[in-house]
Amino acid sequence: MNRRPMRFLLPAACLFLTAAAVTAMASGSAGIPLKKIFMIILDGKGTPEYGILMDIRLPRVVLGFAVGGALSLAGVMLQGMFRNPLVEPYTLGISGGGALGAALCIVFKLHYLLPMTALPASGFLGSCLVVVPLYFLNMRQNVLRMQGILLTGVMTSFISSSLVFLILAISKTDELHSIVFWIMGSLEEPSWMLILIVAAITLVCLLLSYFFAPVLNALSLGEEEAVHLGIDTERAKKQLFLMASLLTGISVSLTGIIGFVGLIVPHFVRMMTGYDHRRLFIISFLTGAGFLIFCDTLARTALSPIELPVGVITGILGGSVFIYVLTRRHISGRSGGSL
Amino acid sequence: MIEIKGLTSGYGQKTILHGVDLSVKKGQFFGIIGPNGSGKTTILRAITRLVKPVKGSIFLDGVDMKDLHFSDVAKKIAVVSQNMPLIAMTVREFVLLGRIPYYRKLQFYERDEDAAIAGKVMALTGIGHLKDSLMSEMSAGEVQLAFIARGLAQQPKVLLLDEPTSHLDITHQAGVLDLVKRLNRQEGLTVVIILHDLNLASEYCDSLALVDNGRIKKTGRPVDVLDYKTIEDVYKTVVVVRQNPLSMKPFVMIVSEEVRKKCENGS
Known part of the structure; x- marks a missing residue:
């Protein structure tokens, strides 16, 4: 796939996101036709349709926007700083920590004490418990060792998923169900406040990421070359790592583990934007947001009234589309290795 | 321009450089030569601060380099390294990366000036x-030229080159070195270059430093450094040194084992 200019990519990505959002608002078991949506919203509160749109569907769209964007953004950052196209937000064990935190919360019934915040808070705490040791264990003489982080991260992932399995093995049936569903990921979140906090953090990180775009462009040539170009690589790596961890942590703590978005979206977008992170950041963000909203709509409607875990859809859909694009790329004779 | 004083440095426990003193003057075409593993590249990496000094200091225009910010160094020193870019990037994009040190706080895109x-x-x-x-x-030759172009985009005072001719045929060797020489003579760019080929070093450099086992063995004009005794001592290889009839610079010829044995039997 050839590189496309920004004047084509940016409107295309916006259009995709809008289309995904509108489709999400219009689909569901209540069967509200597309044309009526604006009228219902304009008429204001009172009708049951208004309640469905604003209290059930809109929160999912906003959360999908925030989490899809956050995971894609974190993926771009991590793939850029590790110079490894296989790294994704979950490689570093952050999600494993989140799952462990949530599982412990369910087993100890903390969510009965604080129904709104206990699960997200323990998920976030679990993520932090992974990130902080990961960061300090791999700090040697003020240098962050990238290979070390990657290896320790993968190992932490294994350890925490084993611990989650241990908890699953000894927990009761109803707890088992809650834990499994939390792990498989869902965009259902009753608290508007938490949704808006996540959306706000994500948007701030998107803005901040642009300060790192030239840094990541230079880093794509290698750490030594980046130093030659006047980049303080150690400081940049630390800040990027913490920002990517924050984005992943808040996503996992609110929605569980939604895989593949942070791996495939940056990859897919890079085929069209090229290496330049100034294009990569915004296009990945919009595409990732649209992709997750779209997958969530599918998860809700495909086997309605059963709701499928959205992580299953992102995996199946994202993986197949990606393999298709990759094979076409090879057939058309362009060499791989976009990073 | 660059003053290295008593530099001891290395990687982790391993010390590569032992008390290196070196002085590169403004406008010089300065060559660093020496056997593989003698510490030539480490000297360059110390100047760009990729390795930290254990002892000693490096001064750039009289300022201790450890007090300088990374981007300030990049505005004065550009590096042509052997790191090949592995990503799909056009030459223009690659050269524009050389403008990064000049980006302002809230600047994300190149200006017209860049x-x-x-x-x-x-x-x-x-x-x-x-x-x-x-x-x-x-x-390979075009990649080297692109690296030099990126270096020049940094508008540096000093250009550091790490074996820029190692994979090139003689056309491109001469092409790259002639270009660097022109930049040195016409634009007043100070050049520090690592060269493997003793004859290229002799031909192009104003001044040479011969590195052996992490120490400076000899510095001076090519004619002072490149005598056969010093070379045989450092490189453990028998050579004959003559003069290039046109440039009057020393010319080093290797004596192969077969010829050497013949000579030994004959005499």
């Missing part, structure tokens, strides 16, 4: 016609 400078240095290095080619699809 584009103009990139255009100028690509023309100067003779790769203007390749600006939309991918780095990965260029020949």
Whole structure:
């Protein structure tokens, strides 16, 4: 796939996101036709349709926007700083920590004490418990060792998923169900406040990421070359790592583990934007947001009234589309290795 | 321009450089030569601060380099290294990366001035016609020219080159070194270059430093450094040194084992 200019990519990505959002608002078991949506919203509160749109569907769209964007953004950052196209937000064990935190919360019934915040808070705490040791264990003489982080991260992932399995093995049936569903990921979140906090953090990180775009462009040539170009690589790596961890942590703590978005979206977008992170950041963000909203709509409607875990859809859909694009790329004779 | 004083440095526990003193003057074409593993590249990496000094200091224009910010160093020193870019990037994009040290706080995109400078240095290095080619699809000689162009886009005072001619045929060897020489003579760019080929070093450099086992064995003009005794001592190889009839610079010839044995039997 050839590189496309920004004047084509940016409107295309916006259009995709809008289309995904509108489709999400219009689909569901209540069967509200597309044309009526604006009228219902304009008429204001009172009708049951208004309640469905604003209290059930809109929160999912906003959360999908925030989490899809956050995971894609974190993926771009991590793939850029590790110079490894296989790294994704979950490689570093952050999600494993989140799952462990949530599982412990369910087993100890903390969510009965604080129904709104206990699960997200323990998920976030679990993520932090992974990130902080990961960061300090791999700090040697003020240098962050990238290979070390990657290896320790993968190992932490294994350890925490084993611990989650241990908890699953000894927990009761109803707890088992809650834990499994939390792990498989869902965009259902009753608290508007938490949704808006996540959306706000994500948007701030998107803005901040642009300060790192030239840094990541230079880093794509290698750490030594980046130093030659006047980049303080150690400081940049630390800040990027913490920002990517924050984005992943808040996503996992609110929605569980939604895989593949942070791996495939940056990859897919890079085929069209090229290496330049100034294009990569915004296009990945919009595409990732649209992709997750779209997958969530599918998860809700495909086997309605059963709701499928959205992580299953992102995996199946994202993986197949990606393999298709990759094979076409090879057939058309362009060499791989976009990073 | 660059003063290295008593530099001891290395990687982790391993010390590579032992008390190196070196002085490069403004406008010089300064060559660093020595056997593999003698510490030539480590000297360069110490100047760009990729390795930290254990003892000693490096001064740039009289300022201790450890007090300088990374981007301030990049505005004064550009490096032509052997790190090949592995990503799909056009020559123009690659050269524009050399403008990063000049980015302001809230600047995310190149200004017109940056584009103009990139255009100028690509023309100067003779790769203007390749600006939309991918780095990965260029020949080794063209990649070296692109590296030099990126270095020049940094508008440096000093250009450091690490064996820029190692994979090139003699056409491109002469092409790259003649270009660097022109920049040195016409633009007043100070050049520090690591060269494997003793004859290229002799031909192009004003001054040479011969490195052996992490120590400076000898410095001076090529004619002072490149005598056969010193070379045989450092490189453990029998050589004959003559004079290039046109440039009057020393010329080093290797004596092969077969010829050496013949000579020994004959005498």
